Amino acid sequence: MTGEVPPRPAGHTPARLPHSPVTQPPAIPLHSPQSLHPLTMLTVSLMAVVAGASLPITPWVLAVFVGLLVPLAAWGRRLGAFLRACAKFIWPFALSLVIIQGFFTPGSNVLFRLGPFSYTLEGLQVALLFSSRLLVGLGAATLLMMIIRPDALMRALVERGLPNQIAYIIITALQIVPTFQARGRAILDAQRARGLETEGALPVRLRAFAPLVGPLILSSLMQIEERAIALEARAFSRPGKRTSFVALRDSRLQSLLRWAMMLGAVALIVARILLWSRR
Amino acid sequence: MIALKGVTYRYPGTQRDALHAIDLTVGEGELVGVVGANGAGKSTLCYVLSGYAPHFFNGTVEGSVQVAGHDVTRTPIGELASDVGLVFHNPFNQISGARYTVLEEVAFGLENMGLPRDEMHERSEAALAATGLMDLAQRSPFALSGGEQQRLAIAAIMAMQPRVLVCDEPTSQLDPAGTRAAFEVLRGLARQGGTTIVLTEHKLGWLAAFVDRLLVLHEGALVADGPPRQVLAMAMDHAWGVGATMYARAAQELLARGFIPPQSLLPATLEQVVESLR
Numbered sequence: 001m002t003g004e005v006p007p008r009p010a011g012h013t014p015a016r017l018p019h020s021p022v023t024q025p026p027a028i029p030l031h032s033p034q035s036l037h038p039l040t041m042l043t044v045s046l047m048a049v050v051a052g053a054s055l056p057i058t059p060w061v062l063a064v065f066v067g068l069l070v071p072l073a074a075w076g077r078r079l080g081a082f083l084r085a086c087a088k089f090i091w092p093f094a095l096s097l098v099i100i101q102g103f104f105t106p107g108s109n110v111l112f113r114l115g116p117f118s119y120t121l122e123g124l125q126v127a128l129l130f131s132s133r134l135l136v137g138l139g140a141a142t143l144l145m146m147i148i149r150p151d152a153l154m155r156a157l158v159e160r161g162l163p164n165q166i167a168y169i170i171i172t173a174l175q176i177v178p179t180f181q182a183r184g185r186a187i188l189d190a191q192r193a194r195g196l197e198t199e200g201a202l203p204v205r206l207r208a209f210a211p212l213v214g215p216l217i218l219s220s221l222m223q224i225e226e227r228a229i230a231l232e233a234r235a236f237s238r239p240g241k242r243t244s245f246v247a248l249r250d251s252r253l254q255s256l257l258r259w260a261m262m263l264g265a266v267a268l269i270v271a272r273i274l275l276w277s278r279r
Numbered sequence: 280m281i282a283l284k285g286v287t288y289r290y291p292g293t294q295r296d297a298l299h300a301i302d303l304t305v306g307e308g309e310l311v312g313v314v315g316a317n318g319a320g321k322s323t324l325c326y327v328l329s330g331y332a333p334h335f336f337n338g339t340v341e342g343s344v345q346v347a348g349h350d351v352t353r354t355p356i357g358e359l360a361s362d363v364g365l366v367f368h369n370p371f372n373q374i375s376g377a378r379y380t381v382l383e384e385v386a387f388g389l390e391n392m393g394l395p396r397d398e399m400h401e402r403s404e405a406a407l408a409a410t411g412l413m414d415l416a417q418r419s420p421f422a423l424s425g426g427e428q429q430r431l432a433i434a435a436i437m438a439m440q441p442r443v444l445v446c447d448e449p450t451s452q453l454d455p456a457g458t459r460a461a462f463e464v465l466r467g468l469a470r471q472g473g474t475t476i477v478l479t480e481h482k483l484g485w486l487a488a489f490v491d492r493l494l495v496l497h498e499g500a501l502v503a504d505g506p507p508r509q510v511l512a513m514a515m516d517h518a519w520g521v522g523a524t525m526y527a528r529a530a531q532e533l534l535a536r537g538f539i540p541p542q543s544l545l546p547a548t549l550e551q552v553v554e555s556l557r
Contacts, residue, residue: 149379151377151378151379151383167377168377171376171377172375172376172377176376178421179421223371223372226367226369226372226373227372227373227375227376228335229331229335229365229367230367230372230373230374230375230432231375232331232335232356232357232360233329233360233364233365233366233373233388233436234360234375234387234388234391234435234436234439235357235360235361235388235391235392235439236357236360236375236391237355237356237357237360238357238358238360238361238391238392239357239358240393241393242390242391242393243389243390243393243394243395243396243399244390244396245383245386245387245389245390245396245399245400245403246383247396
């Protein structure tokens with residue numbers, strides 16, 4: 001710290017800091033999906049989810065993943081991380097679906113038998129369709145979180161009328177999970193230092209559960225009270241208009257794009273109801 | 280700027296007054312320290328001055344609490360916040376959790392106050408410069424050390440430029456250099472900015488050197504109020520649980536051994552000890 005003090009009336013203009021990508025969007029627009037308005041990326045993601053849920057056959061659904069989400073991830077230079085995350089999330093679901101749907105979906109094309117159970121082609125097709133839909137849904141959500149900072153998205157939604165309190169809850173939930181995990185680890189270490197066994201067979205781990213969870217919950221409850229005080233100290237409940245420190249850049253092109261995607265999503269839902277409802 | 284008359288406060292569900300019959304007046308630009316043993320009512324006094332008692336903690340307040348022109352017991356905290364700032368001792372829990380960089384965290388309160396963007400930048404950056412956090416402006420608030428988070432908490436409230444600043448052990452996680460810097464910032468706010476500051480601390484040496492007035496709370500009552508040297512000398516003769524500065528103890532020893540002449544008030548700071556030796 002220095003002894004310098006900001007004057008009550010803002011009488012001087014200090015040198016500006018280099019701004020984060022969110023506070024200062026790049027001069028060349030649309031050079032990456034990160035420079036898109038958060039609502040545009042949100043609309044793209046929602047459009048992908050709607051398309052994945054509406055399209056009737058697996059290749060079309062996979063085309064959404066390969067033709068929309070993968071290029072976006074590559075454009076944002078997050079392709080490797082995106083594909084790894086998708087693979088990590090999807091395989092347990094896909095495996096379960098392939099096993100369960102294959103054996104329990106009735107059909108005339110039996111691929112093989114296992115005791116009294118028949119594995120059908122129809123079941124495999126259903127499993128692949130559901131898995132590809134899950135892949136698109138999870139992929140869209142993952143990509144959104146990789147590309148757009150949650151606080152920027154919430155700022156955009158607050159500007160469109162989302163209550164500030166709801167936006168706060170969502171952002172803090174996303175931010176505080178890692179710190180919650182860190183506190184859990186600290187409590188675990190503290191209990192180990194007191195001689196508590198936390199590793200080994202299941203009964204040993206279960207016994208260690210209560211001494212870990214109790215302090216974690218209590219400290220979190222105490223934290224809630226102090227954080228509420230801190231929020232009040234920052235005028236969180238002050239009545240009147242709020243402003244945003246960050247300028248979110250939007251454009252007419254992006255606005256049109258969002259409207260087009262929303263109309264497209266509605267069209268897909270209508271088509272799903274009228275044309276593809278039997279599939 | 281602060282006028283408390285006959286203020287008694289009791290937390291809900293308790294039988295004892297946390298504060299009892301407090302009369303206190305603090306003028307504009309004054310830097311006032313508050314000391315007392317644990318449980319003496321220091322934090323409660325902070326909460327009463329900033330409106331959290333009774334608005335947040337409930338409980339009953341008797342008497343009159345006027346701060347920065349507000350009748351605190353009748354003004355919602357949200358309205359008070361831009362005029363009465365509160366910094367407390369746990370820095371981690373003062374991070375809003377709603378912003379991803381230190382700079383944006385400082386600006387969070389200013390957003391809630393509805394300030395124009397340019398003014399938010401000016402105030403936030405000036406507060407970061409004053410607290411030595413400019414180089415960390417783009418870091419996550421959660422990635423800072425305890426001391427840095429404490430400085431961030433001070434910067435965040437400082438940027439709001441409240442007329443009255445209430446600090447409850449704001450240097451509890453700071454090292455000596457950080458503590459000195461924090462006291463210098465607070466003194467600068469009071470002297471140059473005209474901010475009225477009430478500061479609770481256990482670090483008597485720093486209080487003796489920096490504050491204009493020192494108050495002693497004992498079991499919820501205000502038992503001493505005056506210049507730090509006078510109050511600390513009084514505290515050494517009473518069982519208030521306040522203790523003494525190491526310079527006062529040294530002076531006591533020097534006095535006993537005849538190195539300094541008997542004097543009406545025992546020195547409480549290094550400068551005062553040196554002066555006594557001349």
